Amino acid sequence: EAKLVESGAGLVQPGGSLKLACEASGITVSSYWMNWVRQSPGKGLQWVATIRPDAREEYYADSVQGRFTMSRDNSKKSVFLEMKSLRSEDTGVYFCARGTGDVVGPLTHWGQGTLVTVSS
Amino acid sequence: SYVLTQPPSESVAPGQTATITCAGDNIEGYVVHWYQQKPAQAPQLVVSDDSDRPSGIPDRFSGSNSGNTATLTISSVQAGDEADYYCQVWDSNDEHSVFGPGTKLTVL
Secondary structure, three states: OOEEEEEOOEEEOOOOOEEEEEEEEOOOOOOOOEEEEEEOOOOOEEEEEEEOOOOOOEEEOOOOOOOEEEEEEHHHOEEEEEEOOOOHHHOEEEEEEEOOOOOOOOOOEEOOOEEEEEOO | OOOOEOOOEEEEOOOOOEEEEEEOOOHHHOOOEEEEEOOOOOOEEEEEOOOEOOOOOOOOEEEEEEOOEEEEEEOOOOHHHOEEEEEEEEEOOOOEEEEOOOEEEEEO
């Protein structure tokens, strides 16, 4: 069964840090663009970050640029999102999603999400 | 930055056709994808590359993209189609992915 499983959920104080992980099973990810998408409570989907298959470049939403870092380890079929200087508005469910071999391609596989809560 | 606009809600009776729009400046120059999200679930791709249907998606789901509007059409709507629907594009100018705000489809 093709699965993406996120981990790293937690409650963190404003200004704190957290690192999320996403591990694939039953599907390959090494040749595909990978993404993080978040959803604040009761709100819509918001793109967070995208990384190239070879990890040579990452792209970030303006709201997280300079605070979040996306990385990947293809040998472990995993991607990561390191989040620093967290704010209350970063609260939400974070989904890992696999794209295609083309950056403009769709997000074909999604994890179930992991909840990040930023609160004092 | 590129902006996508969707109606917040649409209502349709069972068996009828639902049309959900996604507006953006010259959106026909972008590749549009559509996702369905049911409560407490992850999104699921229902239409890719403007009008392609992924494996396992019923042919009741179709898409088009022209001018400033992309459209997701769901024919013979069923109760199980009630969900939030999001359009999405990759903006190569900004190197950002963009989601529309979502449309809540209610089956009456």
